[in-house]
Amino acid sequence: SGVSASSPPILFLGDSLTAGYGLAKEESVPALIQARLQTEGYPYEVVNAGVSGDTSAGGLTRLDWSLEGDVRILVIELGANDGLRGLPTASMKQNLTEVITRAQSRDIAVVLTGMEAPPNFGPAYTAEFRQVYRDLAKLPGVTFMPFFLDGVAGLPHLNIADGMHPNAEGARIIERAMWHTLQPLLEKSPGRARSGAK
Numbered sequence: 121s122g123v124s125a126s127s128p129p130i131l132f133l134g135d136s137l138t139a140g141y142g143l144a145k146e147e148s149v150p151a152l153i154q155a156r157l158q159t160e161g162y163p164y165e166v167v168n169a170g171v172s173g174d175t176s177a178g179g180l181t182r183l184d185w186s187l188e189g190d191v192r193i194l195v196i197e198l199g200a201n202d203g204l205r206g207l208p209t210a211s212m213k214q215n216l217t218e219v220i221t222r223a224q225s226r227d228i229a230v231v232l233t234g235m236e237a238p239p240n241f242g243p244a245y246t247a248e249f250r251q252v253y254r255d256l257a258k259l260p261g262v263t264f265m266p267f268f269l270d271g272v273a274g275l276p277h278l279n280i281a282d283g284m285h286p287n288a289e290g291a292r293i294i295e296r297a298m299w300h301t302l303q304p305l306l307e308k309s310p311g312r313a314r315s316g317a318k
Contacts, residue, residue, distance in 0.1 A: 128191070130165070132167065133170075135200055137269070137286070138170025141172050142287070143287070148170070150168040153295060157306075160303075163310065174198065175199075176198045187223065192310060193231065194230050195233065197235075198215075198216065199252070203241075203249055212252055216256055217256065217259075220256065231263045231265060232265070233268040234250075234253040268294060
């Protein structure tokens with residue numbers, strides 16, 4: 121199914137959590153969102169631009185070519201690997217700010233998903249890391265999903281054996297929260313009226 125003018129893309133820019141690490145292709149969160157869009161009659165095409173191991177810097181590097189085509193909505197799920205590596209939160213904030221502003225300069229609606237740092241680098245880092253997302257969530261026009269793994273993180277029965285990546289059941293819980301966040305931004309007939317193009 122090629123992307124046509126009538127099915128504008130929703131781009132999921134993320135890491136292994138977006139890619140669906142450890143899951144069958146149709147069990148990833150973006151694939152579940154695509155299925156829900158079809159069921160609910162929204163003609164969007166989900167593009168899964170999840171790359172396992174990607175950091176906020178990696179996502180920024182890939183952004184421009186990922187936004188090729190008439191992307192309408194960008195879902196940003198980045199930062200978990202910055203947190204795992206203890207990378208500086210100031211750099212993460214700069215990278216994510218740049219992703220948001222570049223997308224918005226193209227009239228793309230932005231959904232930012234929050235992440236939590238693992239506790240290994242101490243409480244100060246964890247607090248700084250969390251604050252990055254809270255600050256970015258206040259930027260104009262950003263729709264915020266406070267924690268991507270809400271209700272799934274740390275629960276063995278909702279994660280694969282590594283304890284860090286959701287299993288199929290965990291992915292369905294995330295998809296429901298993601299749908300709740302995304303649905304208000306969707307249009308049943310998403311034509312670009314203002315540019316004169318159909």
